[in-house]
Amino acid sequence: MAETTAATPQLLRRVSAGAVLDFMRSSGVVTVTEVMEATGLTRATAISVCEDLKERGWLRELENQRASGGYRKGRPARRFELNECAGYVLGMDVGVSKATVVVSDLRGQVLGRSTLPFAEAEISAGERISVIDRAAMTALRSVGAAPESVLAVCAGIAAPVDRNGDVLVAQHFWGLFDVGLKAAMRDRHGWTVLLENDANLAALGDRWRGAAAGVDDVVVILASERFGSGVIDGGRLLHGSRGGAGELAFLDQVEGVGDTFGIASLARMWAAEALAGKTRTSLRDYAAQGGAEAEHVFAAAAEGDAVALRILERLADRLARVIGAVATVFNPELVVIGGAVANSAGVLLEPIKRRLNDFTATPPRIAVSPLGDSIVTVGAVRGALDYVEKHSLDLQLVPRA
Template sequence: MAKPPATPPTATPPMLRRVNAGKLLGVLIRTGVMTGTGLIEATGMTRATVHAVCNDLISMGWVIEHDPGRDDVSVGRPSRRFEFNSRAGFVLGIDLGAAKTTVLLTDLRGATIAKAGRSVADVTPAQRTELVHETVVEALASAGVTDGEVLAAGVGVAAPVDRDGSILVDDEFWRRFDAGLANRLTELHGWPVLLENDANLAALGEHWRGVGREVDDLVVLLAGERFGSGLMDSGRLLHGSRGGAGEMVFLKLVEGVGDTHGIARIARERGAEAVADPAVETTLRKLADDDPVTAELVFTAAADGDEVALGILQDVAGRTARVVATLGILFNPELVVLGGAVAEAATALLPDLERQLAGFTSTPPRVAVSSLGDAIVSVGAVRHALNYVEQRALDLHLSCRPE
């Protein structure tokens, strides 16, 4: 005998109050100062409900009330005016790169309050965790913010991370990234730590604050030392079943690419090979001045018209075009953004890249370079933390700060 369908829970007054609070807070988070009338129009609630819910949110610390305003033509009681309290707490965005960790401290609208960074090159996982902790302490201290005022921290790591925030550890290479960083930071500071793949965070950051705003079918290609991609479809991040969506190991199978080496690495290695060959005439030799050749020097030499450097960048553009074309064919994004520390210099590659891209696919995506520079991952980490806070706002305890 079939069981009767479960009876849905009865909508109790506390439940309705909570639903209304979440709806109203969501409106205020995305707007500025609003009157009670404006909130009524935006939410469909009655005036009494809007005022009651706003009173609740004010007492919780999420909303502040401004002095009443009076329109010159209005008659009667001045309108109450409400605003989301962006200083109700703070979040951290942490980019744990291969050579450097960067920490952004922001308010709840994502405005940067403090920034700190440290080198983490050539250290053990335990040392890296300690350096991240020290960088966090520096950022908090410079702004006079306590651990109790931090609501969450987003952390970007160069490893696959699943939807639950766990690093893929089945592969020996990725296992080295699982150093217990999240648990350790929570033990030291008390706030939740949200791990995410660095390229995924780059996509979040670009969609929020970069050239990818209002583009919901988006690929962000981190193209520095190695290629990594963050994929967004209809405004949602793609993780795959175990966090591996967007991993670029498949490039080993792509003709004309053959590995995951990024723009900076290829430019640097090709430039070093040219300088090491005494038969090659190039201004790179003089620019390097016995120091190691860098990707930046190759781009500089090309901008000055050096034929060898121009040839290197033409090859890099062709190789990158194959990478972009492959992503375009597989995921059909509207836009591919080149991001990371190499982004600004990569502008010089766009003409050659776009010309060659058209030869690889009949539906090439638009290509742009990120305006966020080397902050792209930490900005995305901030957005990741803010998403967590906004989704759980009514369950969080605030150490409120008046604006």
């Protein structure tokens, strides 16, 4: 016979507190009556749980409606709201050349940000950790938050990460990110750090606050310097056995693609090829100022430059092949183009759509993310909040000075 867990008063109270917190996170100011209606708790239990959560720092009580003006018969309504500054979470985007850290409150509102460069790609693990730590401290100081008020940290890195947060170091480049960040931040500040692949966090971020909001089957492609993807299937982020479910190295074998260079890399490379000839193009003006980048190609195309327009056609063809391959493998409802280059990539959507049926029997909808180069940190904040929301009743809040 299967064992059963007795519904002890402590367990029931914990379940009630969790239900109230879940409701408060999705609500503004609420009355005890509204808490009762949302959770099914009795008035006495709802009041007791709210008072306990207030005492522990998770909720604030507002002045009652009678005290705020006007006369009403009967007992004044007690009103509570989530204390969104009871603690903070950090979202990190750790790339090969820089680290960006954002500070968010418990409703996901970004309050502060800091970005610091790495001296070079091949720096030591200790040097990389020091830069990340300085970025985190700078971001916290910018909002007056103490390190001990951080409840969780989520860091996105440009390498596969398995379900246990371990980095796959099958390639030298991936090994650059296996620096012991979790242990280092725990030792320095006592922080819980969650590691995740940056494209996976991009998928979480865009599904939370981007073009994929509410979509359960979506692939988000980070498309700037290199193509990488995060895959959400049935509302669940896919990792694979070793964290490599969204890796796109197979594009090396796709006809008409042959590599994983992204939009920014391709636009820069194809612009340089065009400028090596004698063709007239306004891209020469940009090149004279230090080089023609992707944003220059998009700007020149908007002005009708023939060379830039041909580059956009090539980009659309390449992306159609990439999205076609991804659609064939994962069969998503939606594919989102994300990253810094997404701000310009909207002009590619129509030419991609015209070509897509040539490369897959299951063409998805296509969109560009509105989150720009913040897409990874948005997902990192979401990942940290998920941890806090799951473990709220086990976390100790630090009283604010």
